[in-house]
Amino acid sequence: MSASVSVIVVNWNGRHHLQTCLTALLGQTHPNFEIILVDNGSTDGSKAFVRENFPSVRLIELPENVGFAQGNNIGIRESTADYIALLNNDTKAEPHWLAALVETAESNPNVGSFAAKLLFWDRPETINSAGICLDRAGIAWDRLGGQPTDQPQPTPVPIFGASGGAALYRRTMLNEIGLFDDDFFAYLEDVDLAWRARLAGWDCLYVDTAVVLHHHSATAIEGSPFKNRLLGRNKIWTLLKNYPGPLLLLYLPAILLYDLGSVLMALLTRRDGSLLNGRLQALRHLPAIWHKRQHIQRQRKISLKEMRRLMEPVALPTNVWQRYQHLRPTNRR
Template sequence: MLSVIIVTWNGRRFLDPCLRAVSAQLQPSDEIIVVDNGSVDGTAAWLAHAWRRVRLIALPSNLGFAGGVNVGLRAARGELLLLLNNDAFVESGCVPALVETMYQYPQIGAAAGVLTFDHRPELIASAGITARRDGLALDRWSGCNVHSLPATRQAVMGASGGLALYRRTMLEDIGLMAPDFFNYLEDVDLAWRAQLRGWACFLAPNARARHIYSATGGQGSPLKQRLLGRNRLRAIIRCFPTGVLRACLPHILAYEVLALTYAALTRKPAMIAGRVEALRDRRTLLHERRCIQARRIVSDYAFAAWLEPPPPPWQTLRTARYLNAILEAREH
């Protein structure tokens, strides 16, 4: 049985095409769970009337993506658990391709799908997660043409939470998403914890969905800047083994210096505030780190093998500007 979990917050305008696309690819025994994070746009009432098949969980307040996903995962009955963004619209064959990947490789814990930009479906928004030695985690192949995707399945570090199929046994082993992350990088933290426990993730290149990127959080918004800065440090502190952290620390600190300098010069205080917030939580984070690292079964070498060398700062900035240009084109 497959459970589809969709978390929404004031996203009624996206839900009908999202649900129509995914429901057409499900078996009669599969289920769809929509977790409404305290929306005020009439989402819950509309769903109850228009989508009788959907199991609606209406929350009184917004728990963020991480908290909403956890509510849905706990309510789900399936052995396979599909996370799908409310602003993502699966293309033909997407769900079967993800499910087939999990059945063909019973040793893996997750299968990653490919998200493309809704307004530029020939361009990849995410094909799983990639990570660097400076602790930066990014969408794999973001901005590349879909023709550059591999022809066959291949291992990736983790799956983007916008289109990810998880095995229940993996989540029972590593735990659910960290609710304190609220939004952003909670899927990275989960992917790193899965790697620490030896769970692999495969990319299914034919499992694709068009995604309205940053439709909820807003690309470049102060909220997103704060949460990204905070959650980046949280994930590193929680998940990097001591030996890997020691080896990567110069790269991590170099990135932080550049990020803080950029924030000061461009007057983006939210980027700084998020990092300060993470440091304030250091006692809690260190306790969580000890619990996570105590259950690690892979070597430092195996974990570090997923961390790519960081490119020159100018290349990182150029990539960010390229992504922003793609998203700005959506508004015109």
Template sequence: MTEPKPLVSVIVLTWNGIRFLSGCLGALADQTFRGFEVVLVDNGSDDGSARYVQEEFPWVRVVDLPKNLGFAEGNNRGLAAAQGELIVTLNNDTLAEPDFLAELVVAAERCPDAGMIAALLVNFYDPERIDAAGIAPGADGIGYCLGHGAPVGRPWDEPRDVFGPSAGAALYRREMIDEIGFFDADFFAYGEDFDLAWRGQLGGWRCMTAPRAVVRHVHSATSGTGSPFTIYHIHRNKWYVLLKDWPTRLLVKHLPRILLADLAAFLVALLKGRGGAAGRARWAVLAALPRLLAKRREQAGKKFPIPLERLFARGVLLATLKRKLGMR
């Protein structure tokens, strides 16, 4: 007798993250919602992650890739193996609360026009502080994690419309993915969830939060905060999103702030000894410009389900720059 397909497929991507897998997969094993499968994508690890999971968690389907294809394409490979109608992406450096999947499913069923559901990521070491309650673009062109550093509670404890979810713990409806595609492999890592949120919004799909779908998250555990790899991809992919997704009217309206913020980010990178990575990122954008403009043409004429600027993150640029510079 053929087993019914699971409603939910959880895609966990790992790259040399064997130290996190026992906690991450063990928390999934303890979920109160049971109609799910787990697809673990091993992104070319050399620490024995794939074998460890096959031996210790035989109920997990393992997709063993020969090399690191990045967060975006790694998750795409996981999607190809997934059977569920609801796709959950989950970082390997997380611990999901027992009702995590149940709350995501309830939120998806409550809002059938929402193609994206944002879980609540909290700081792994200080779970009373928010890591991300969704994501949103700022008028300065920078992508922000909503609520980052704020205490858990109001105003983040009620479901709300947001621009998109952080892919570290997110639910995506397969119906939406079939229409607009999943992650853009050109991003490799960082910003691919912003790009997907833009495409979802442009395709008429809302994003709602599920504040009781809680996950503890170790921020930037794989690539490292402030590493040249991180600086390069964040600086490059910010412009990928701007050139690929932003409607012309908004791009022109906010261009002075976007350029000022970009200059500030470049100066911060120089002060922190990461000017080379920041400079390479901008040359990479110029090299990719024809490809980005071709993708931009695919977005032409699409409209958002609700007024876009209602979902922008506001008033966070100065605070972010102060934090990066170590200022109070």
């Protein structure tokens, strides 16, 4: 019997995407899976739409928006499957998406997470994400973002982590390292999970044949103060929780330089203090973060040398800027 999978889709006022997303999921070639849709208190008729049009989908109705991180966690806890697949609601998965991920997972039993290839919906010739990259300054970005799709990648490819917008996670790994951090609400929760998986000795593979089209932030507001505050806060939390002490001290100058630079840039060019507010909010929760850090670091199995090898060298500021230019024509999640 083929491995069982629960596909978790978190939805908040995304009714206009659900027909495409769920129809594509029901057309997957993998034979043994269920769809769990977690509705985050939508007010646009999403819940009734799913009940009426997709009765086979397990619908979990929450009274309010608890965020992407906790919404996924609620769905994961409802599952007993061998694997958990996560998919954004503003996507269209190609028919072999899930099968490609599961086949790779079954062939690599010591690997815990698997990243799909996300393509821009309005630019399907361009890669949105092929997993997560991380450098030694603590900056995470979309691997191969902005690159053309006419250059097939060997598959599978070892990478740092999987983007939560279209990923497969092994149940045994999640049982060991835990789920997303509920406190993040949204943004960088997948980076935090990738850190914890790597520290615990779990590898991640990119699967080039698992393809998904992505509207990219269709349900979020580009550059909104709310989003920027969460990004600012969650980046600090991710570093403080996960960065091994000796490496953190070694690269602290680069971390501070780039972090202060991003805050100053936002203040000077956009008169936006939300990144700074996020940093300050992160520091106000230091006792809780310290407690989480102690637990994570006690579980670390990977050597400092190997952890350093997984991280990209610190880049020049111009190169950091170029990483994100492919996102400018569209909104980010």
